[in-house]
Amino acid sequence: MLDRALLADLAELTLTTAKRAGATYADIRLGETRREFSFARDARLENFDERLTEGFGFRVLIDGAWGFYGAQRLDSESLRVGALRALDNARAMRSIQKQPIELEQLPAHEAEWIMPMAKDPFAVDASRKADLLLAICASARDAGADFCTASLSIAREERFFANSFGARIAQTRTRLAPSFTAVAIDRAAGRVATRDSLTPARGAGWEYLENAGLIEEASQAGAQARAKLTAKPVTPGDCDLVIDPSNLWLTIHETVGHSTELDRALGWEANFAGTSFVKPHMLNELRFGSELMTIVADRSQPGGLSTIGYDDDGAPADSAEFPIVENGVFRNFQMALGQAHLIGLPASNGCAYADSPTAFPIQRMPNISLRPNPEECSLDDLFADVENGVYVVGAGSWSIDQQRDNFQFGGQLFYEIKNGKRGELLRDVAYQGRTTQFWSALDGLGDAATYHLDGTFTCGKAEPVQLAPVSHGAPPARFRNIRVLNTSNDG
Ligand SMILES: [Zn+2]
Incomplete structure (x- = not known):
């Protein structure tokens, strides 16, 4: 988790720079996105990838022209340089802007919003995720699929937003996308049939996957992939x-x-x-x-x-x-x-x-x-x-x-x-x-x-x-x- 006080200080720094430079509006988004992707093919886990990106994006309006600068850094020197570059970009844009951008006034909210969930999916052991994907593949193959691939994507966005209207908003949300494909082959007829999972991606915690019935669905999918080979x-x-x-x-x-x-x-x-x-x-x-x-x-x-x-x-x-x-x-x-x-x-x-x-x-x-x-x-x-x-x-x-x-x-x-x-x-x-x-x-x-x-x-x-x-x-x-x-x- 990021240090909220640090993000707020960094935001003030850039907004003050924009104000001094004569900007009519400025806003900044700071934060991090954490992603995890796991992938299994039949009885083997083939990929487990985790990445964390952090950074900021600073947007400023001068004389009706936008300037923007973003970088994957979260330190005061990077933000100071970024703010100056965004201001330079806005001044450069002015000469080619046909029609000035006009902004409405938005209410300045100060708020924190955290998506409700019971179990943080990033806190669940990698081995449990691997077990789930392998069980999905086994279930599809037991029911009639020749092959099965299964994957799980997880993402969490943590953001701090501030603008020159006075808004200061911190938000965190998490999402999950389970997915699999059961494949059945009829070699004699030269035909392949696939059945992709129907369990949808959701904004949710790990509890969603525990109740999604993925292994049962994989079993149906294996049988349906096979049935599709001879369907009318x-x-x-x-x-x-x-x-x-x-x-x-x-x-x-x-x-x-x-x-x-x-x-x-x-x-x-x-x-x-x-x-x-x-x-x-x-x-x-x-x-x-x-x-x-x-x-x-x-x-x-x-x-x-x-x-x-x-x-x-x-x-x-x-x-x-x-x-x-x-x-x-x-x-x-x-x-x-x-x-x-x-x-x-x-x-x-x-x-x-x-x-x-x-x-x-x-x-x-x-x-x-x-x-x-x-x-x-x-x-x-x-x-x-x-x-x-x-x-x-x-x-x-x-x-x-x-x-x-x-x-x-x-x-x-x-x-x-x-x-x-x-x-x-x-x-x-x-x-x-x-x-x-x-x-x-x-x-x-x-x-x-x-x-x-x-x-x-x-x-x-x-x-x-x-x-x-x-x-x-x-x-x-x-x-x-x-x-x-x-x-x-x-x-
Ligand atoms: Zn689209």
């Missing part, structure tokens, strides 16, 4: 889909999460993974989907990978829940500090994140989730109204165009739905669509009991690339007349 090939064409939250989270992420980032909509975020078909003039006008589609952004959901007390601009999370789509209508972009006034709004809605203390904070997703049906509706109820369809489980391959419009998603498990009931296992399924057409075809939602929170550690954005953790919750959902492809060569 899907017949391509238009049909109804019931999409499990373990698959739908990624579709929400790519089609709604990324398309409603204001920096993409404004064309700033264009080089890496595109802009957006959603434009500022569409706010409160665009019909994004059917009446059933309400998608909410938050940073407060327990277990959420984006869950935190304050974003990296110091905006509080507890008042930052907002709808992105409400009953099918587009309601809000995601925004960071200095973006809202560009579309005539008063303030950021708390969507800033820097993936390390040394990175410039940019607009990133909070947890973005599809609201469940307020009326009772089970998974079987969703099947009951389908004559001919496919039930899609687990995230697989994906692709989406630069405007976040045309897409194609695979999955892990696919089942035929025939005459209102789940039927046989299918293989080689992918579904295709255009974002608003797809969401307009939504006509059934599971209730709160079917809601499931999934997500990823590694949403990539910006150059140089930053990786953000983010969760997406959803119930299972039914979509009518969606194009289904057979992805095999023989299909």
Whole structure:
């Protein structure tokens, strides 16, 4: 753990330097990120890697131009030099800045936020982690897999944030991503089938893994990988889909999460993974989907990978829940500090994140989730109204165009739905669509009991690339007349 008093002193040093130099705004993030990664293949632990990075990132605004400097150091001389370089960078930026950056005033919070958890995963012996991964591999192979790989990623971010508005915020959060892949091979037929784990990454302590049922899931996965080898090939064409939250989270992420980032909509975020078909003039006008589609952004959901007390601009999370789509209508972009006034709004809605203390904070997703049906509706109820369809489980391959419009998603498990009931296992399924057409075809939602929170550690954005953790919750959902492809060569 870092010495909080030292961090506070270092922060004051840089903010005072900025003030003396005539900066209109300055902020600093100091802290460390601890990461651990373990990996097993079949009966062998192949990798156990632990790293600790510490540092600071100092951002300053002079005459409407940003300057930034970050370094993996936490001593007063490095911060003094860093502050001067950030100031030089801001002065240099002034000459090429077309439009001055304007910032809104944010409330100056003084706070400490620590993610609640029962057992610190970094305090758990490496041997227990290895035992868990080896048990997962053994369980999958006993049940029918020829091979299995398993991994565990753990991260803890500890940050101290201070800005010239007066905010002083200390935060700590921890997250875990268990993952495995069971592989089955039919040598005679020349066919390989894989089944990736469905247990999601979460903002949580070790207790999450103790109760996640990973070894049982690995056993199912081993049997399912084998069954996929002889599953019936899907017949391509238009049909109804019931999409499990373990698959739908990624579709929400790519089609709604990324398309409603204001920096993409404004064309700033264009080089890496595109802009957006959603434009500022569409706010409160665009019909994004059917009446059933309400998608909410938050940073407060327990277990959420984006869950935190304050974003990296110091905006509080507890008042930052907002709808992105409400009953099918587009309601809000995601925004960071200095973006809202560009579309005539008063303030950021708390969507800033820097993936390390040394990175410039940019607009990133909070947890973005599809609201469940307020009326009772089970998974079987969703099947009951389908004559001919496919039930899609687990995230697989994906692709989406630069405007976040045309897409194609695979999955892990696919089942035929025939005459209102789940039927046989299918293989080689992918579904295709255009974002608003797809969401307009939504006509059934599971209730709160079917809601499931999934997500990823590694949403990539910006150059140089930053990786953000983010969760997406959803119930299972039914979509009518969606194009289904057979992805095999023989299909
Ligand atoms: Zn992403």
